[in-house]
Amino acid sequence: xxxxxxxxxxxxxxxxxxxxxxxxxxxxxxxxxxxxxxxxxxxxxxxxxxxxxxxxxxxxxxxxxxxxxxxxxxxxxxxxxxxxxxxxxxxxxxxxxxxxxxxxxxxxxxxxxxxxxxxxxxxxxxxxxxxxxxxxxxxxxxxxxxxxxxxxxxxxxxxxxxxxxxxxxxxxxxxxxxxxxxxxxxxxxxxxxxxxxxxxxxxxxxxxxxxxxxxxxxxxxxxxxxxxxxxxxxxxxxxxxxxxxxxxxxxxxxxxxxxxxxxxxxxxxxxxxxxxxxxxxxxxxxxxxxxxxxxxxxxxxxxxxxxxxxxxxxxxxxxxxxxxxxx
Amino acid sequence: xxxxxxxxxxxxxxxxxxxxxxxxxxxxxxxxxxxxxxxxxxxxxxxxxxxxxxxxxxxxxxxxxxxxxxxxxxxxxxxxxxxxxxxxxxxxxxxxxxxxxxxxxxxxxxxxxxxxxxxxxxxxxxxxxxxxxxxxxxxxxxxxxxxxxxxxxxxxxxxxxxxxxxxxxxxxxxxxxxxxxxxxxxxxxxxxxxxxxxxxxxxxxxxxxxxxxxxxxxxxxxxxxxxxxxxxxxxxxxxxxxxxxxxxxxxxxxxxxxxxxxxxxxxxxxxxxxxxxxxxxxxxxxxxxxxxxxxxxxxxxxxxxxxxxxxxxxxxxxxxxxxxxxxxxxxxxxxxxxxxxxxxxxxxxxxxxxxxxxxx
Numbered sequence: 001x002x003x004x005x006x007x008x009x010x011x012x013x014x015x016x017x018x019x020x021x022x023x024x025x026x027x028x029x030x031x032x033x034x035x036x037x038x039x040x041x042x043x044x045x046x047x048x049x050x051x052x053x054x055x056x057x058x059x060x061x062x063x064x065x066x067x068x069x070x071x072x073x074x075x076x077x078x079x080x081x082x083x084x085x086x087x088x089x090x091x092x093x094x095x096x097x098x099x100x101x102x103x104x105x106x107x108x109x110x111x112x113x114x115x116x117x118x119x120x121x122x123x124x125x126x127x128x129x130x131x132x133x134x135x136x137x138x139x140x141x142x143x144x145x146x147x148x149x150x151x152x153x154x155x156x157x158x159x160x161x162x163x164x165x166x167x168x169x170x171x172x173x174x175x176x177x178x179x180x181x182x183x184x185x186x187x188x189x190x191x192x193x194x195x196x197x198x199x200x201x202x203x204x205x206x207x208x209x210x211x212x213x214x215x216x217x218x219x220x221x222x223x224x225x226x227x228x229x230x231x232x233x234x235x236x237x238x239x240x241x242x243x244x245x246x247x248x249x250x251x252x253x254x255x256x257x258x259x260x261x262x263x264x265x266x267x268x269x270x271x272x273x274x275x276x277x278x279x280x281x282x283x284x285x286x287x288x289x290x291x292x293x294x295x296x297x298x299x300x301x302x303x304x305x306x307x308x309x310x311x312x313x314x315x316x317x318x319x320x321x322x323x324x325x326x327x
Numbered sequence: 328x329x330x331x332x333x334x335x336x337x338x339x340x341x342x343x344x345x346x347x348x349x350x351x352x353x354x355x356x357x358x359x360x361x362x363x364x365x366x367x368x369x370x371x372x373x374x375x376x377x378x379x380x381x382x383x384x385x386x387x388x389x390x391x392x393x394x395x396x397x398x399x400x401x402x403x404x405x406x407x408x409x410x411x412x413x414x415x416x417x418x419x420x421x422x423x424x425x426x427x428x429x430x431x432x433x434x435x436x437x438x439x440x441x442x443x444x445x446x447x448x449x450x451x452x453x454x455x456x457x458x459x460x461x462x463x464x465x466x467x468x469x470x471x472x473x474x475x476x477x478x479x480x481x482x483x484x485x486x487x488x489x490x491x492x493x494x495x496x497x498x499x500x501x502x503x504x505x506x507x508x509x510x511x512x513x514x515x516x517x518x519x520x521x522x523x524x525x526x527x528x529x530x531x532x533x534x535x536x537x538x539x540x541x542x543x544x545x546x547x548x549x550x551x552x553x554x555x556x557x558x559x560x561x562x563x564x565x566x567x568x569x570x571x572x573x574x575x576x577x578x579x580x581x582x583x584x585x586x587x588x589x590x591x592x593x594x595x596x597x598x599x600x601x602x603x604x605x606x607x608x609x610x611x612x613x614x615x616x617x618x619x620x621x622x623x624x625x626x627x628x629x630x631x632x633x634x635x636x637x638x639x640x641x642x643x644x645x646x647x648x649x650x651x652x653x654x655x656x657x658x659x660x661x662x663x664x665x666x667x668x669x670x671x672x673x674x675x676x677x678x679x680x681x682x683x684x685x686x687x
Contacts, residue, residue: 029583030499036491037500037508040557043550044511047522050529107420115417124421131428133668135611137639138661141646142431145438145654153382188427195424219410242517249519251614252639256646277521281617299525303518310517314510 047303055297058290066297072262072279074287074294081294083301085262089179089273090302093254094247096183096268097190101247102240104187105194109239110224112195113202114210125199132192140256143185148257151181155269170269177259179273185253190243197242201235202228234316241313245306251277276302351402358395358415365390388419432665439662442655450659455636456625460648467660469626470641474667476630477541477620477637478610481548482602489553490591490598493560498586515554523550524615531619539621541630544637547615552605559601563594596678603675607668613639638664 061079064071069082108128112121155175158168205228213223229236255278259271280295287295369387392415400408443450446464453466496509527547531537567590575585591598616637622644623634638660645657 025581025583029586030495033491033495033499034504036488037495037504039488040492040508040515040553041511043553044515044518046530047518047526047550050526050534051522054529054533104420104423107417108424111417111421115414124425127425127428131424133607133611133672134428134431135613135639135664135668137611137613137642138431138435138665141642141657141661142434144646146430146434147427191424219406221410221413222406224413245517245519249517249521251519251521252643256643277519277614280521280525281614284618296525296529299522303522303525306517306519306522307514310514313517314513318510 048300051296051300051303055293055300058293059297061290062294070262070264072283072294074291079290079294083276083298085264086274086276086279086298087301088264089258090248090275090277092179092268092273093183093186093275094244096180097186097247098240098244100184100187101190101194101243105191105239105243106198106236108191108195109198109202110228112199114220114224114228128192128195131188132196136189136250136252137256139185139189140253143181143253144256147185148176148181151184152176155180159269166266167268169267171267172270174271175269177257177271179258179268182254182257182273182275183268185257186247186250189250189253190246193246194239194243197239198232198236201232201239204235205231234319238313238316241309241316245309245313248309249277249302249306251281254278255281350404352407353399353402353411357398361395361398362387362391365394368394391415435658435661435665438655438658439660439665442659443662446659451663454624454626455641458624460645460653461650463652463655465656467638467641467656467663469623470636470638470660471663471667472626472628473541473623473630473635473637474610474639474664476628477545477548477616477635478606480542480545480630481552481609482606484545485549485552485556485605486602488549489556490560492553493557493564494586494591496557497561497564498582498590512554512557515550516558518550519614520547520551520612521614521618523547524618526550527615528618538632539619539634540632541620541627541635541637543619544616544635545630547619548609548612551609551612551615552602555605555608556598556601559604560594560598563597563601564590566597567593596681600675600679603671603678607671607675610671611639611664611668613643616640617643638667 058074058079058081059066062074062081063078064080064082066082067087068084069080070085071080071082072085073079074081108124112124112128116124152175155170155178159170159173159175162168163170209227209231210223213227214220218226254275258273258275258278260274260279260282261272262274263272265272276298280299283291283295365387368390369383372386373383392412395415396408396412399411446466449464450466451471452468453464454469455465456469458465492508492512496505496512499505500509524547527543527550528539531543531546532539537543571589571593572585575589576582580588617640620637620640621634622640623636627633627635629635642657642660642664645653645660
């Protein structure tokens with residue numbers, strides 16, 4: 001072996017002198033690229049760090065319990081504010097949005113993947129993408145001016161015939177500007193997210209499973225239930241969670257529709273209610289230093305919640321990707 | 328059912344296969360017939376006396392489900408009845424999704440056009456300077472300029488960073504760091520836009536001490552653009568054929584030069600498409616702008632100083648004023664905004680189609 005090395009001895013000299021220049025360029029470029037990747041991590045970290053840092057002044061001055069108080073008087077001396085009402089409104093609107101958007105979104109995805117003829121499927125996929133491109137301010141305007149007057153009847157019907165359920169009871173006989181309507185608008189807004197993600201998973205279902213089910217005499221629905229759903233369940237769950245993430249953080253449509261109130265009111269068809277994002281947008285311009293800090297604190301809670309929801313959703317997808325790779 | 332079938336040899340043990348291949352099925356016109364029967368029932372019931380106050384289209388849908396499923400159950404059996412029910416519900420979902428979109432587009436176009444066309448072209452060329460909220464008139468020129476400047480700056484900042492990050496993930500990314508970056512880019516897509524605005528406010532205004540400006544708004548939009556551009560760029564870099572890279576390496580070209588001169592130019596049209604799609608998405612963002620820039624009623628060409636308007640915040644402001652004239656202006660602004668988004672969107676699609684890389 002060693003005797004064979006002399007000819008190699010010549011080459012390394014020239015090779016090394018060339019590769020040093022090349023390696024320096026490569027190393028620098030790789031450094032740049034990795035730096036850009038790390039910048040993304042830094043931004044995500046900085047969002048959390050800055051929000052924590054700037055919310056400390058108000059949290060220290062706060063004389064009420066931040067998590068359980070429904071007051072919002074950060075400018076008082078001493079300041080009293082809490083996120084309970086915001087958390088309640090956000091949770092209710094997001095739940096309504098999920099209840100409506102998840103089944104419908106999955107239905108559309110099923111239609112596009114398995115029911116529609118190809119040109120119709122392509123057109124409908126385009127339409128749902130278009131729905132995703134409509135700015136939220138336009139949904140808010142539409143919800144306020146077009147949907148709200150048309151939903152009044154539905155809310156009144158719920159009160160009249162299902163009013164024995166406390167949720168639908170309406171003592172004021174005013175059916176506008178409610179959490180219920182905000183939830184319906186949110187449902188329309190998160191629909192494209194839910195349907196796009198579940199469509200992606202449905203398309204990945206192995207053809208053999210589908211054709212096998214049909215060959216055994218399954219009806220189309222039985223095929224969907226027995227071949228598609230078991231395979232796509234994690235994907236559908238993460239689709240719902242990604243939609244939930246969008247619904248939780250949506251600001252403008254909710255801010256336009258609700259008549260903001262800091263109460264916990266289980267009668268969801270009555271006017272009132274609030275959400276994290278809407279409250280920040282509405283209170284921002286009138287807030288003093290402590291008020292801003294209090295709003296930042298509420299934004300931090302929203303950030304943590306959406307971060308958790310999105311991370312769980314992505315984690316489920318990533319786990320499934322590994323699983324399907326082994327398939 | 329087996330009693331009425333003509334073949335006496337058919338045993339019940341044949342089960343589902345037999346009933347699919349030669350069992351009795353509903354005729355092709357069954358859905359139409361059920362719909363007709365349901366319509367008659369629905370109209371009849373609403374005429375005679377309203378059943379718990381439901382509107383007739385809702386009743387029609389319910390009766391249709393009942394009639395068709397019942398008919399199918401009695402002729403085809405349970406499995407086919409369930410299948411028909413599921414199919415009907417899935418078609419119903421499509422109607423439920425398409426209806427609001429049509430309604431949104433129709434109301435924006437019809438109400439917006441009424442405003443834009445009555446004051447044409449002054450609605451597009453004038454500003455809101457010295458225009459009372461109660462009086463008609465004024466325009467969106469300052470908002471169009473603001474939106475275009477803010478999204479252009481955002482795109483210019485986001486593009487190099489995102490493309491480099493995507494290059495890292497596709498060309499270099501192995502191991503823990505790359506996985507973490509990839510994961511957090513996905514998570515970043517879920518950052519609410521108002522949180523992006525909050526972050527830029529705490530960082531740019533509270534900490535760095537700059538004033539609120541169009542540029543601060545651009546920075547907030549950058550945070551929303553990065554994940555979109557990184558993901559599309561990644562997809563584009565992945566479809567650049569490996570033959571091209573290997574050919575370059577075989578010629579002795581170093582990796583960084585291969586990426587800069589061969590890989591990125593090949594994927595450039597796709598990358599630009601991704602950027603345009605991201606621009607279309609963020610140009611409608613309202614929440615971060617409310618926090619990071621003060622709304623201006625008059626023209627401000629300078630994105631680095633002073634208040635500046637944008638189309639989404641213009642609409643927000645006009646809706647908040649709440650007078651008839653200002654609501655009309657809001658619809659006009661909404662129409663201009665949608666047209667702008669459609670222009671960005673179409674430009675992205677056209678670029679993709681014109682310069683699509685030859686993947687094989």
